[in-house]
Amino acid sequence: MTRTMATIGTKWKPIVIYTIGLKTLRFGEIFARIEIISKKVLTEQLKELVEDEIVAREEFNETPMRVEYTLTEKGIDLLKILNQLTLWNRKYNDPYRKRKPTP
Amino acid sequence: MTRTMATIGTKWKPIVIYTIGLKTLRFGEIFARIEIISKKVLTEQLKELVEDEIVAREEFNETPMRVEYTLTEKGIDLLKILNQLTLWNRKYNDPYRKRKPTP
Numbered sequence: 001m002t003r004t005m006a007t008i009g010t011k012w013k014p015i016v017i018y019t020i021g022l023k024t025l026r027f028g029e030i031f032a033r034i035e036i037i038s039k040k041v042l043t044e045q046l047k048e049l050v051e052d053e054i055v056a057r058e059e060f061n062e063t064p065m066r067v068e069y070t071l072t073e074k075g076i077d078l079l080k081i082l083n084q085l086t087l088w089n090r091k092y093n094d095p096y097r098k099r100k101p102t103p
Numbered sequence: 104m105t106r107t108m109a110t111i112g113t114k115w116k117p118i119v120i121y122t123i124g125l126k127t128l129r130f131g132e133i134f135a136r137i138e139i140i141s142k143k144v145l146t147e148q149l150k151e152l153v154e155d156e157i158v159a160r161e162e163f164n165e166t167p168m169r170v171e172y173t174l175t176e177k178g179i180d181l182l183k184i185l186n187q188l189t190l191w192n193r194k195y196n197d198p199y200r201k202r203k204p205t206p
Contacts, residue, residue, distance in 0.1 A: 053195070074195045081187050088184060092156070092177045 012037060012045045013054075014082050017075060020055065024070045054078060115140060115148045116157075117185050120178060123158065127173045157181060 019025070019033050031042055046069060049055040054075040060066040071079060122128070122136050134145055149172060152158040157178040163169040174182060 074191075077191055077194075081184060081191060084184050084187070088177075088180055091180075 012041060013049060016042070016045050016049060017054065017071065017079055017082060020069055020071050020075075021079065022071070022076070024068050026066065026068055030069065049075070115144060116152060119145070119148050119152060120157065120174065120182055120185060123172055123174050123178075124182065125174070125179070127171050129169065129171055133172065152178070 015034060015037075016030065019030055025033075027042070027046070030046070031037065031039060034042065037045075046055060046057070050057045050069075053072055056070050056072050056075075058068045058070070060068070118137060118140075119133065122133055128136075130145070130149070133149070134140065134142060137145065140148075149158060149160070153160045153172075156175055159173050159175050159178075161171045161173070163171070
């Protein structure tokens with residue numbers, strides 16, 4: 001469990017996985033969609049996700065070099081679980097449903 | 104997503120949730136089962152899990168006071184997702200399956 005959570009991390013990786021989703025995106029596209037991430041952090045997170053075989057990186061011999069990122073089968077399986085976490089969160093943490101109703 | 108992951112955290116909460124599982128346990132029982140956690144950290148983590156309504160805390164008027172912890176419905180739903188994460192991890196990160204086989 002500790003190892004699983006360490007692989008996923010908390011802050012950025014789930015967001016990067018969500019952003020790529022079932023699409024194939026270039027670095028700049030991922031960067032533009034996440035908005036509040038720095039290029040340095042996104043580069044690091046993508047590198048680790050590629051190392052963990054959650055994201056596949058493909059280089060194309062063009063000038064400037066084109067690099068595309070896609071979720072692997074392992075990544076898509078993880079995306080499905082992250083989707084369930086989001087549903088879980090929506091179900092129980094609906095901001096419009098007050099935790100303790102005022103009497 | 105960020106909020107979901109912040110609620111779950113990485114290090115201890117999934118372990119505490121797993122340890123309680125479908126059981127009802129006293130603080131000392133959870134503490135003994137996790138082994139490597141400090142009492143201070145376990146106290147904090149349980150407090151946050153109770154605040155987030157993932158764990159229910161019940162006090163019994165005995166001397167010394169008995170306090171029991173059980174997963175709520177929300178907690179059990181989360182436990183199921185954590186179980187899927189463990190299966191995901193086992194499927195893809197089998198330590199006996201080398202990532203890059205030596206030629």
